Structures are given as structure tokens and as C-alpha cells.
Amino acid sequence: MAQQLDSNLTKAEQYLAKYRNQTLGHYIAGEWSLGSEGETFENLSPTNNESLGKVVKGSAEDVNQACLAAQSAFTEWAEMSGSERKKILHRLADKIEERAEEIALVESMDCGQPLRFMKQAAIRGAANFRFFADKSPEAKNGLSLHQDNHTNYTVRTPIGPVGVITPWNTPFMLSTWKIAPALAAGCTVVHKPAEFSPLTAAILAECAEAAGLPAGVWNMVNGFGEVAGKALTEHKAIKAVAFVGETVTGSMIQAQGAPTLKRVHFELGGKNPVIVFDDADFERALDAVVFMIYSLNGQRCTSSSRLLIQSGIKPKFIEALKARVENIQVGHPLDPATEVGPLVHQSHYNKVLSYMDAATEDGATIAVGGKAIDSFGNGNYLTPTLFTDADNSMRIAKEEIFGPVLTCIEFESEEQALEIANDTDYGLSGYIWTSNTGRAMRMASKVEAGMIWVNSENNRNLPSPFGGVKMSGIGRDGGDWSFDFYMETKNICIAHDTHNVPTLGKL
Known part of the structure; x- marks a missing residue:
């Protein structure tokens, strides 16, 4: 490499x-x-x-x-x-x-x-x-x-x-x-x-x-x-x-x-939810959750930056998620092994880092990451970050961070998931993971967003409306x-x- x-x-x-x-x-x-x-x-x-x-x-x-x-x-x-x-x-x-x-x-x-x-x-x-x-x-x-x-x-x-x-x-x-x-x-x-x-x-x-x-x-x-x-x-x-x-x-x-x-x-902007129900395909949902926030350095308008995870699957999913986030390869953008590179500009880098303090002040847990990386020299590198124990009132759940940072929020029922998903000023995209077709269609209809993907990451289709x-x-x-x-x-x-x-x- x-x-x-x-x-x-x-x-x-x-x-x-x-x-x-x-x-x-x-x-x-x-x-x-x-x-x-x-x-x-x-x-x-x-x-x-x-x-x-x-x-x-x-x-x-x-x-x-x-x-x-x-x-x-x-x-x-x-x-x-x-x-x-x-x-x-x-x-x-x-x-x-x-x-x-x-x-x-x-x-x-x-x-x-x-x-x-x-x-x-x-x-x-x-x-x-x-x-x-x-x-x-x-x-x-x-x-x-x-x-x-x-x-x-x-x-x-x-x-x-x-x-x-x-x-x-x-x-x-x-x-x-x-x-x-x-x-x-x-x-x-x-x-x-x-x-x-x-x-x-x-x-x-x-x-x-x-x-x-x-x-x-x-x-x-x-x-x-x-x-x-x-x-x-x-x-x-x-x-x-x-x-x-x-x-x-x-x-x-x-x-x-x-x-x-x-x-x-x-x-x-967006503060897009990815909603994972207990009956979701575990591995496919995990792959999609990781990809849609940590690819492109998290600097993607359709990034699923809020993980809404149902309580029954939460312990197992969060543990698997932590292991994946800890293993993400940070490095020089021209290194073929790199999965997350430096953030675009020092001002944006400092903004993203400021949310580490915001998370702690508001009562969330920094489960993975949350730190600047100086081992690559004077670049804008930071560790991919996972916040847990969050709720939708926190700044890390309300504000667009636009970096490799994921906020996890627990829910119990379909109704609660919908309430949390829509409790935002934004409405760009949403992602729903469930094996229940009826639930998928109900949620897709009621989540307030211009685009919904069911059991999929962001799939690009040029003839379809985007907004x-x-x-x-x-x-x-x-x-x-x-x-x-x-x-x-x-x-x-x-x-x-x-x-x-x-x-x-x-x-």
C-alpha cells in the first residue's frame, strides 16, 4: 500500500x-x-x-x-x-x-x-x-x-x-x-x-x-x-x-x-435518520449504517447521521457497530487503504471537533473516537466517532455536523421511531430497515423527507427525483x-x- x-x-x-x-x-x-x-x-x-x-x-x-x-x-x-x-x-x-x-x-x-x-x-x-x-x-x-x-x-x-x-x-x-x-x-x-x-x-x-x-x-x-x-x-x-x-x-x-x-x-442540509427495527437483516443493516455515515468522510448531504435503533436489537447492534467504527482506516486520501481522510478545511475540522464537547456537556457518551489525530502531520484528521446514550434534544442530534460522526438514539415502538425521525428542521432523506413490508410502507409514507430508501443505502438513480x-x-x-x-x-x-x-x- x-x-x-x-x-x-x-x-x-x-x-x-x-x-x-x-x-x-x-x-x-x-x-x-x-x-x-x-x-x-x-x-x-x-x-x-x-x-x-x-x-x-x-x-x-x-x-x-x-x-x-x-x-x-x-x-x-x-x-x-x-x-x-x-x-x-x-x-x-x-x-x-x-x-x-x-x-x-x-x-x-x-x-x-x-x-x-x-x-x-x-x-x-x-x-x-x-x-x-x-x-x-x-x-x-x-x-x-x-x-x-x-x-x-x-x-x-x-x-x-x-x-x-x-x-x-x-x-x-x-x-x-x-x-x-x-x-x-x-x-x-x-x-x-x-x-x-x-x-x-x-x-x-x-x-x-x-x-x-x-x-x-x-x-x-x-x-x-x-x-x-x-x-x-x-x-x-x-x-x-x-x-x-x-x-x-x-x-x-x-x-x-x-x-x-x-x-x-x-x-x-440534513440530519437524516436511519431507522433499524428488531427484525432488520442484521448484517446488511450494519453495513449500510456504517457506509452511509463514514464514507466520503461523513461530508455527504444524504448521510444517515442519526441512528434510530430499536431496543430489542440495540445491545448487539451497538457492540457490532463499535467494533466496525474502531476498525475504520483513517489516512492520507491517496492511500488505497484509506476509508476516511482529512476534513476539507481547518474551519470545518474545528467545527466538527467542537461537537465532542457538546456531546459530553449534553450527557451523551463518546463510545468510539472523538479525538483529533496528529500522527499524519498538520492535516485535518480525526477519529471516526460514535455517540451513544443520546436523545433527540441534544445538539448532536439536532444540528448537522457533516463529518464522520454518528449519533445513536434508542426507540421502543414504530410510533416513537416516527416521532423521533420527524423531530427535526430537516427533511432530505431517510433510511428504513425492517423485514415487515407493511411497516416499511407505513414508515416510508410518514417519515418527512424528500427521499426514502427501504433496506438499502443511498442508491443513485438518475431518472428519479432527488431533493x-x-x-x-x-x-x-x-x-x-x-x-x-x-x-x-x-x-x-x-x-x-x-x-x-x-x-x-x-x-
């Missing part, structure tokens, strides 16, 4: 050299730019908190230029046939796949995710483009509604230039998940990647350019939310904003877009649901010339 780590590090450094040696700028109207003000910030690797290079800090004027470029390119792109857009987007997918190794290694170093998960980042990103590329020719399709004297039919038209603001946890895949349907629908895009992990957004822009995407159709501006993000969400040329991130930020974006009546799509309720978001991604956001629906009514037209003032 050490030999493979050394090999991966060598390859990663080759890919990262260009970012270390030159400032990463914006991509606007088909050109790379160092921005209007020349201010930069250091992009730090979570592996050691050393610089991966300087990144231009986007100004309001940089965003303005990107929005104007998207506006200028919109008509030609929107009027292009869906079949032509399909060809370009498939070429873009080809370019992504050609750089799959680079994307995986760069992303792991930039955001700390283990390479075992990031190996699929490019493949999944390319799959997103291919899926929506294939749907592009039918994006305008609507419904035909026949009446005796009229026929109504609907068509869809792209809404216009859109803003896409993406997070730092799995930045490449989530960027493609938003941008691919926007482009397939005929929209032009201004993308602002997260400042904590900007590098693969630049690779994505390079792939778009290499695929022959017309200048201005895709624009990318780096920077911080307070300036670049705010300017994007307030700009008059931008007709809709798709955002993945924290709930508080989503609320701010909604307020900023209100004066221009922007359409918004939010995928926000949350309550404070977890607005709108749905996936299949036609994406086009509903990025397109306007127009109704056209054609008379059969058989109905009586009302008359006024006729002699």
Missing part, C-alpha cells in the same frame, strides 16, 4: 504543478482571466494545510462579465437543436473520461476525500452528461390535452442564463449534476465553485472548451459567497439559481434573488424534474373552429 501511495502522490504532484506554478483564474466568454482586481487567496490542501496554489478572488465586476457573456450566448445556444447539443455534451463526457485519473487525484488532494470514492467522480460526472445529453432532444416536449372544441399542448423553453453554486464535499460530481441538465435544456451557465475545493471546476471548464462548447455558454468564476456569490444571485441577467450547500446560505440566496424574482433550486423538504431544500433534480426547473412551460391552445365565440356590441 505504501508503494501505491507513493505512486499516487507522484502522479498527483504532476497534475497539481500547474496550479502551484500559476494563479488559477476565471473562465469567462471562452477565455481565461485573472479578474478585474487581481486579488487572490490560497487554496489549502486538507492533507497538510499547505498551499496548492493561488486562486483569483472573484469581484462583482468579474461576475458581471460572466453573466453578460452567458446572456450574450444564450439565444444561439437555446435555438440550437437538441440533437446538436446532444453531440456536444457527449463530446464533453468523452473529455471528462479521458482525464478521469487526473480528476480523481486532484479532487482527493483538494477536498480530502479518499481516492477509493473519488475514482468514480469522473465516471459519474460523465454519466450525468451522457444521461442529460440523451434527453436534450426531448427537453422541449410537453403534453397534448384534447377537448371537444380545442386542443391544448405544452412546450418547454429554456429559462435563460442560470447561476450554479456548488459545494466542496464532492465538487466535481455535484457540479456536473447541476450543469449537465442546464446545458441540455438550452440554458447558459455561470458556475461558482466552492472556494475550499476549486480545482476540478477548472478541469471541467477545460473539458467544456475542448469539447467545442461555444464561448459564453459555460462561464466559471472563483471566489467567496459574500462577494462573487452575492453578485451572481442578484444579477438581473440570471433567471434561476441552483445551489447545493448549507441551509443558512440557501436562505440568504433566496433573499438576494427576491428583488429579481429568481427561480431557486436548493439542496441543503428534500422542510429546511433541506426546494425543488427536485433528476430526469424531467431537472428540466422543470431549467425551463419554462408554455401552453398553446388551438381552436377547432367549432365553438361559439362570445360577442359584444354586435347589432
